[in-house]
Amino acid sequence: MVVSFAQIRASQDRIFDEGCGTRVVLDHIMSKWGVLVLSALSDGTLRWGELRRQVDGISEKMLASTLRTLASDGLVHRESLPSVPPHVEYSLTPLGRDLMERMLPLVAWVADHADAMVGRP
Amino acid sequence: MVVSFAQIRASQDRIFDEGCGTRVVLDHIMSKWGVLVLSALSDGTLRWGELRRQVDGISEKMLASTLRTLASDGLVHRESLPSVPPHVEYSLTPLGRDLMERMLPLVAWVADHADAMVGRP
DNA sequence: CTGTATCCAATTCGATACTG
């Protein structure tokens, strides 16, 4: 198990340089909306409208853009059912579930400690 | 151990609403530069100039702003040694180390998988 | 060495309106 940042850096040269894959993916999943969309989907499949309601404050533009990014990263699966009216479902891919196994403990920690942290002098 | 997003949500009402403490802290630590600064500090104390070199691409403005935010959240400790020329050291607080215990596994996962993810069709 | 101040460019983002 990796426990130090030095170990992570050692695993590959220049792994945290600007524009490298690691930085790009970090920007996607650690973005304002990325975390929330991924977290919402970690409970199971959701439709477009359900996602929009669960992720408080997200605009349609940002939801569409976030979903496209996460899907192209292979973290989110989009399934369009051929019906009228349209019915589209979003879910985590196996890769996405693997990621959320690491992310949820972090989100849980923040939820636990946030109120003691904000507004400090 | 919390494993589902539903459990996290259940722990407090409206915990993921816009403007709530959880969202504010998430924005700080999951920000573009927040992750990288915290990661760099997780290896130990660093001076201003060392941080600037280790976090590739960060501007002085963003480094200053990121450090102020993380310090006011109680995650980073700033120690100014009274010498000429000035010598200032930054390190994680116990709270910051606690956080990084959850964040480093996530960063390590991304470093491992990023190159297989970016540039997918 | 460790920052702060200022200006300006780039990007993000939200509201609104509209389509299949």
Added chain:
DNA sequence: CAGTATCGAATTGGATACAG
């Protein structure tokens, strides 16, 4: 229902210069 298109506002961010 599930998006796309467009616009302008707001925010972010970098370069530079400078101060303690």
